[in-house]
Amino acid sequence: MPDTNPAAAAPLAAGTQAPDFTLHSAPDQTVSLRDYRGQPVILAFYPADWSPVCGDQMALYNEVRSEFERYGAQLLGISVDGVWCHRAFADQRKLHFPLLADFEPKGAVARRYGVYREGDGFSERALFVIDGDGVIRWSYVSPVAVNPGADGILRALEAVAGERAPA
Amino acid sequence: MTNRDAAAALTLPVGRRDHIRGPADAAVTLVEYGDYECPHCGRAYPIVKAIQQQMGPKLRFVFRNFPLRQSHPHAEQAAEAAEAAAAQGKFWEMHDRLFERQFALDGEYLIEYAGDLGLDVARFRKELSSGAYAPRVREDFRSGVTSGVNGTPTFFINGVRHDDSWELEPLLAALEEAIGP
Numbered sequence: 001m002p003d004t005n006p007a008a009a010a011p012l013a014a015g016t017q018a019p020d021f022t023l024h025s026a027p028d029q030t031v032s033l034r035d036y037r038g039q040p041v042i043l044a045f046y047p048a049d050w051s052p053v054c055g056d057q058m059a060l061y062n063e064v065r066s067e068f069e070r071y072g073a074q075l076l077g078i079s080v081d082g083v084w085c086h087r088a089f090a091d092q093r094k095l096h097f098p099l100l101a102d103f104e105p106k107g108a109v110a111r112r113y114g115v116y117r118e119g120d121g122f123s124e125r126a127l128f129v130i131d132g133d134g135v136i137r138w139s140y141v142s143p144v145a146v147n148p149g150a151d152g153i154l155r156a157l158e159a160v161a162g163e164r165a166p167a
Numbered sequence: 168m169t170n171r172d173a174a175a176a177l178t179l180p181v182g183r184r185d186h187i188r189g190p191a192d193a194a195v196t197l198v199e200y201g202d203y204e205c206p207h208c209g210r211a212y213p214i215v216k217a218i219q220q221q222m223g224p225k226l227r228f229v230f231r232n233f234p235l236r237q238s239h240p241h242a243e244q245a246a247e248a249a250e251a252a253a254a255q256g257k258f259w260e261m262h263d264r265l266f267e268r269q270f271a272l273d274g275e276y277l278i279e280y281a282g283d284l285g286l287d288v289a290r291f292r293k294e295l296s297s298g299a300y301a302p303r304v305r306e307d308f309r310s311g312v313t314s315g316v317n318g319t320p321t322f323f324i325n326g327v328r329h330d331d332s333w334e335l336e337p338l339l340a341a342l343e344e345a346i347g348p
Binding site for chain 1: 175178235236237238309312313315316318328330
């Protein structure tokens with residue numbers, strides 16, 4: 001995707017309480033951030049379903065899921081696509097984690113996290129690692145055309161897990 | 168801890184465990200994380216070959232496994248097959264064969280390739296069915312994840328992820344630039 005428009009405001013930084021939200025993960029199902037209190041959450045904002053490469057960002061995270069699970073972390077993908085689009089995408093790519101529809105009002109959650117690209121109408125490729133208390137511990141915005149990989153997420157999860165280890 | 172452009176870098180340095188083509192003291196090292204069933208890796212294969220030919224001993228090339236198992240049902244076993252061939256000293260021969268026959272990676276084909284390459288087929292078959300090299304493939308995969316591999320193929324030049332195009336000219340130019348004047 002061309003990276004032409006100016007970037008979003010600024011992503012919420014580490015140390016900020018993560019804004020709660022409730023979004024559809026399926027036509028008849030919703031997911032709220034607060035549902036995951038007590039465990040780390042990885043919020044992965046991405047521009048759109050159906051990016052035309054194999055091993056794209058969501059497919060990669062799907063493959064890496066077992067590494068995230070070692071930290072008890074829940075992965076949530078978020079884009080402005082609607083639930084039916086997400087369902088078709090998840091089925092076709094065999095994705096095993098929720099894709100949330102930031103669809104109505106469009107991009108509202110992305111805006112609250114400071115990662116909505118106004119001119120483009122979709123979000124940044126932005127990552128947030130949130131700890132069990134709902135505090136953002138790490139955030140990262142990748143150039144829209146560059147898949148950020150999973151290394152930063154794993155380092156952040158490692159840091160969060162390290163603190164919780166008994167003294 | 169918020170940042171926009173930390174360059175991803177190899178967390179597992181190139182070493183004795185690796186499959187390496189080119190001299191240890193080569194001017195530049197190119198590491199590929201690849202998947203034998205990935206069509207993009209299939210397209211990158213002749214490009215890497217051409218670059219190896221052009222650069223000769225200036226280049227050291229390393230291949231590591233990054234099978235996308237959810238997307239590519241044969242990728243994991245093909246990766247293990249290359250490792251099983253490596254155990255008999257024929258890694259690169261199998262690596263080449265798998266990319267050249269990317270459309271035929273079913274188990275029986277893998278056995279056939281082992282025979283073609285003059286491997287001990289009984290041993291190869293046994294090691295493949297017992298998953299003898301699955302831990303090795305996982306180790307490659309994990310090292311890729313922690314290094315910022317973001318799809319296949321992902322290339323690293325002297326340990327730093329190459330985010331630009333890997334078409335022949337830009338990749339060659341990036342390698343030459345890493346060597347310097």
